[in-house]
Amino acid sequence: MTTDVLWWTLSVALIVLGVAGTVLPALPGTLFVLAGIVLGAWIDGFTRVGWGVVALVSVMAVIAWVLDYAAGLLGAKKAGASKLALLGAAIGTVAGLLMGIVGVLFMPLVGAAIGEYIAQKDHGRAVKVGIATWVGIMIGMIAKVVIAFMMIGVFIVALLF
Incomplete structure (x- = not known):
């Protein structure tokens, strides 16, 4: 196996790991x-x-990171989330990592709702904040996935043409 094949294998592995990382x-x-x-650019x-x-693609990566971070906060802020709700969403995200993909997707909602309930003692408001935070996080994740595939597309086009 040549050195180039090893480098290309590592390049592809990083990209595949990155695509997985857009949802994890x-x-x-x-x-x-x-x-x-x-x-991949360096190899060539x-x-x-x-x-x-x-x-x-570097600019696209920065945009994806900013959108991912901002979307959850904007969703929570639009619903009037407290700081405890934001902390709850962060704790829920970490806890969700231990529970697989379902935990990753839904524990931020649960964490935000619990944090908001602790702060405001209002069930309806807690649910509203939890859902708004979750929607924001999902929009950010979708944007990150789309941008990651756009980055890969730009790379493939440049590589082949």
């Missing part, structure tokens, strides 16, 4: 996708995938 909060998905793309000496493409 424990992994920095777009960072891994970006690392795989930069490695930046001839087919030049610095302009690397800069473009």
